[in-house]
Amino acid sequence: MTVQDTILVEKNQHGVATLTLNRPQVHNAFNETMIAQMTESLHQLAIDHSVRILVLKSTGKHFSAGADLAWMRKMMQYDATANFQDALALGKLMYHLHHFPKPTLAIVQGNAYGGGAGLIACCHIAITASIAEFCFSEVKLGLIPAVISPYVIQAIGQRHARAYFLSANTFNAATALQMGLCHEVVAIEELETKAHEMITRLLQNGPHALQAVNQLMNHLQTPSIDEDLVHMTAKTIAMLRISPEGQEGLNAFLEKREPSWVKTR
Structure with a gap:
């Protein structure tokens, strides 16, 4: 096992690589270090011919905040320039996870918000504990889930995505299953067993055929998720972050108060 500051990377003799988010003290929230380390690990694992499957999981109670x-x-x-580069780094992480050449499996033991839910949408298969909850809460801060939007829309459809992006409502694992964000929902104590069953099933399939499936699906997706789209979504969130509304929303969140647009009676 390779231990980095924010993630753990492990590979077993069967070619199963596991990338584990390892910031449980902050509910596995992203920072620039985690984003950089995850992206570099994805690059290395993608070109490692001994890797047949990538598992994405996290330590602690929550998947990612x-x-x-x-x-x-x-x-x-x-x-604006620095914000764009920062947003682009997250966009590239999502892009490389989505386009990972081998099958990817997300094992979701707890809540996933914003970009955490985006990681799940980027994975090819997701198994979720029944206690998990999900939310795209960015509009509460005067922002939008821009860089994750192509993957979430592909996973759950534009109509569901629009409703949850606009409302910032929390939804449960059963709803995530119904919409297609995850593929199986099980009790928390059954999660590892179900994940092991899926990994065993994938290992029984031809490794080159599995990669060919991913290549085909990437070719058939409409609209195409390419680097131009990654740049456009990063530019969108970068401009919102420095806008008056984005600044007010972020300040309000950090100061634990309501933003100015919330009117109380």
């Missing part, structure tokens, strides 16, 4: 608070504070001080 999305953006880290300290990272959000830093982003507020960035200008």
